[in-house]
Amino acid sequence: MGFSGTLALTAVLFGYLLLCALPPFLWSRKGYYHPIWRGIESFVCYALVALVMGAIFAAAGEGEWSVLSGIVAGGDAWARIGSVGILLLVFIAASWWGGKSAAGRRRRVKNKQRRKSKAAAT
Numbered sequence: 001m002g003f004s005g006t007l008a009l010t011a012v013l014f015g016y017l018l019l020c021a022l023p024p025f026l027w028s029r030k031g032y033y034h035p036i037w038r039g040i041e042s043f044v045c046y047a048l049v050a051l052v053m054g055a056i057f058a059a060a061g062e063g064e065w066s067v068l069s070g071i072v073a074g075g076d077a078w079a080r081i082g083s084v085g086i087l088l089l090v091f092i093a094a095s096w097w098g099g100k101s102a103a104g105r106r107r108r109v110k111n112k113q114r115r116k117s118k119a120a121a122t
Helices: 003-030 035-060 077-121
Strands: none
Touching: 003 035, 003 077, 035 077
């Protein structure tokens, strides 16, 4: 494949994982309660869409698509399980990070409002 091909494939993989992590991150930013469950729910939604799209492409018969092509990387069974596990961890980590940053933001806003109300009272 070569060095430049490996770098391009790595960049595409990281970009794909980043785009997968964006929805659970943003969803957890709206509310910081239960961020891990939001990550799991986001992963389940992603998996359902990927399974439906894989079934559509497999039914069309174009290329070497299978139903699991959108979720699982090719290779041995351990590589397939590992790829699903890593994708699930990306969803959970992004959701947790979004929830933590939302909690900090809300705490700062609440403290700022509290200081304003104290200053107005005096």
